[in-house]
Amino acid sequence: MTITFNHTIIAAIDRHASATFYREVLEARDAPSWGPFLNVQLDEGVLLQFAEPSVEIQMQHYAFLVDDDHFDRALARIRERGITHWADPQMQRPGETNTEHGGRGVYFKDPAGHGLELITRPYL
Structure with a gap:
């Protein structure tokens, strides 16, 4: 099996604002979202998952x-x-x-x- 990148969680102050920003700049597609994640999809099925953590964002x-x-x-x-x-x-x-x-x-x-x-x- 080859190794491919599948997803990452990106900490956001406002997950909706961040997902919209990435969708627009990267021309990404909406993807099904669940739990605390708001997801957008890049090519090859890569997911960017936006979440609002309860800790300071680094x-x-x-x-x-x-x-x-x-x-x-x-x-x-x-x-x-x-x-x-x-x-x-x-x-x-x-x-x-x-x-x-x-x-x-x-x-x-x-x-x-x-x-x-x-x-x-x-x-x-």
């Missing part, structure tokens, strides 16, 4: 590989909404994108403060 980093057209659409949405974005993870180049690893990349934060990254080429 920032996590999530990177998503998208094609060039999706990158353009997502970046346009980010800019239209006035979401601060950077070309680098150190947040030293605001309002820019990068051309690292032979593709393009951008960093920004979700509604709960998690660091997100969109890239058009894998690092390896």
Whole structure:
């Protein structure tokens, strides 16, 4: 059996706001939800499960590989909404994108403060 990534739980201040944000930026699909989880689905059946924990949320980093057209659409949405974005993870180049690893990349934060990254080429 090959190993594939199946799901992750993303802590959210407001699971509805976070799920909507990811659905719009990533063009993800709704998925059946249960219990404390509000789910969205990426390609290959990968689930992002949003939950509101009763503890302080620690920032996590999530990177998503998208094609060039999706990158353009997502970046346009980010800019239209006035979401601060950077070309680098150190947040030293605001309002820019990068051309690292032979593709393009951008960093920004979700509604709960998690660091997100969109890239058009894998690092390896």
